[in-house]
Amino acid sequence: MNPVRRWPLHPQPSLLESLSSWLDRLACLYEMPVKDLLTRNLGLVDLDVPADLDYDPPMAGLTALAERTGVELARLRAMTLAGWEPWLFDKLTVPIQATQPMFDAYVRDNSVLLAPGEAGTNQVNRWKRWPGPWLGYWPLHRACPVCAADPGRGRTLLWRLPLMTGCVEHGFRLEDATAVELQVTLGGEGPAPVPLEEPLATVDRYTYEGLTTGRVTLPGRSVHAGVWFRLLRCLLDEVSLSLSGRSSHGRATLEQVWQAAGREERAGLTTWRPYEHLEPSVQEAMLHAAGTALQLVADGTVIAFGRLASTLRREHRHVYDGDRPSPHRSSWQEAMAEMEAALVLARTDRDAARQLLILLTLGCRTLDRFEEERAFLFGVGVPAEFIPSARELGRTDLV
Template sequence: MTRWPLHPPPGEGEALTSWLNRLAEVYGLSVDDLLRHNLAAPGADLPNQQTLDLDPPPWLLPALAERTGTPLDRLRRMTIAGWVPWLLDSLDPEPVPGAAFDTYVRQDSVLLTATERPGRQVPGWRAWLPTDPKRGPLRRACPTCQGTAADGTFGFTLVSQLPLTLSCPQHSCRLEAAFGGLGAFVAWEKPDTRPRPAPAPVVAMDARTHQGLRTGAVPLPRRPVHAGVWLRLLRTLIDELSTPLSALGTGSRRTMKLIWEIAGQPPRAGITGPWRPYEALPWPAQQMLLEAAATALHLIETGEATAHGTLAPLLTPAPRRHVPAGTPPPPRGRDYWQEARDAIEQAVALARHDPAAAHQLLSTLTALTGSETAFHRVRDDLIALGVPAHHLPRTLAEAEGKPNLERPPHVCHFLNKHP
């Protein structure tokens, strides 16, 4: 294969189908023709268009990378399969029916305790993806992004096609419903669609989701967490918000009513029939649950609502802990050698100016000396340290204040000490 001469790069977070549609428009082709004549091997079956954003055939992404020069890992992130195991654990069939739901949603808790959550059996479930295979992806977009984009550059993002966020990360306005073909914007569902600011709790919640998908980490009040932890926390919270009030204790029931009241929505998003997983609900109910989740997160973080789940501590700042002043370090042991050195230095300094001090110093240092040679060695050392020679006795006998007899000084000294 050769590089295409024209290949506009994919946008930030753009879905694969959206980019394929823009590539096909450059050459005046349909997406099917682009796949059949420029990317697929001869005789290869073309993929179902609804599976392109989910898990494209193995030959498609390497062919696109060769034709456009776009790195393969970036192309993978334009599909749901490229976000396994962050967004969902796996696209493969469950090893045990219901295991996927239990692992993703019920392994931890946020608002409620484990005893307040009724058991659920949801076989064949996959996080954030419609349970009905006939349901196509959501078509939502930001009016500001769509209105300001140059011709041929606007596309649907992958995350906007999932019931995961409500607002645009750039303009903080609500994503609005649109008509679209295969990744192509056609028109707004409401002709008078205008940008509408999203509530602050919704913007804050969505900002964390977008940052997690962009960087792999989400900052929370207690500490940063992996994007996979954040997405599971959010999905767990949504499941708790759909719990019937009759199944809750008094405190949790009061908290749940407060959340729905501040969110401006009816409890359980107005659902009165049998429980269904979030992925099986219509978009209006999903939207209400997302708004309630954003409200719950805000109330927990501000301390206006108390959460009892295993993940709840992540949403509150770490408590301030009193740190005692501690015990003072033990006193240092006396350094007798240093004290002796300091005393000698002071004595030498005094001897430099005081003859009597010099005489006393030399006498002290030679008190146990019976050798004139040793005496003079000490005397010479003091002179070398700056003590004037005329301050010092000239002999051992003179230092001891004894008469100098006609015998060697050391002998006199010996006899005086040992009569």
């Protein structure tokens, strides 16, 4: 059997580029439609090419692309939204019966500004279905004016989601991609790029760090990217809540956040709706308020009571440098090696993950402490669906 031959021209994808963008650039080199590139030229004449190549394209096509271009299959998968399970999405496609439980698990089981359980019980699918975290109801087609001028850059995948407001590399706001591309094509001057202001720029830097390194360095401590995405989504939910029904501390905190943001309270919302259902201008106002809240908590101006609040609070304390390490393997080192082995297994085995959580939470007496252990496992790469809740483990003893 003859080995698969590489295509003669196959430029590498740029950082965080979408699959559709990269395929457009490849097809342009060969002067053919993308559909022909993905069927006849991959030896997959019957391949069903989806309209949205960035969502969840067929694995057969990705495998063949990896063989023809030398780009690793894992990287090609990460150029699609499906490739960001479970870090950005627990599941990309949410069955209708799982919509509310998914929202509760991703958003409401966490807390930042407000005390655990204070966010309320708003239902997400009463009038129209919630598509899942970050999957906006209003489609976004955006580009950075500076990136668009470079034909080797392509389009960034996650700019299509209401997750970022600007281009971190160049520091400019994202603009309508059609207008930007037309300006580049015609070679006109057009409007000057607009710098992205704070605190939106800080939120984007955290998100970009998570997307590119897998971790985010917050004022309190470094967290896994998946924890950051859920923290931010929880914060966006909290700042969207009405003041009625909150504790006196909750009301005062939310009022202070919106006043510091300099925007209308709740961005003018009179009826609660999930972030994904909001119009883009309202989403940006919510991101602005969330970024303001991050600053206020880090500075100590606002005291946050949520489970994830400690990740945002700056702590100043001396840390002992430690004794000179022994050349012999210590019991602690052996324990750490056993723990790492358990984590490796838990990342691929649901039962092993369950047993590890049970072991880690044996001494937990409060729900907050239990949730910290769950967050730890998620933060070190154990899939979210492998980590049961306290209720699922029957831990009715937690307070």
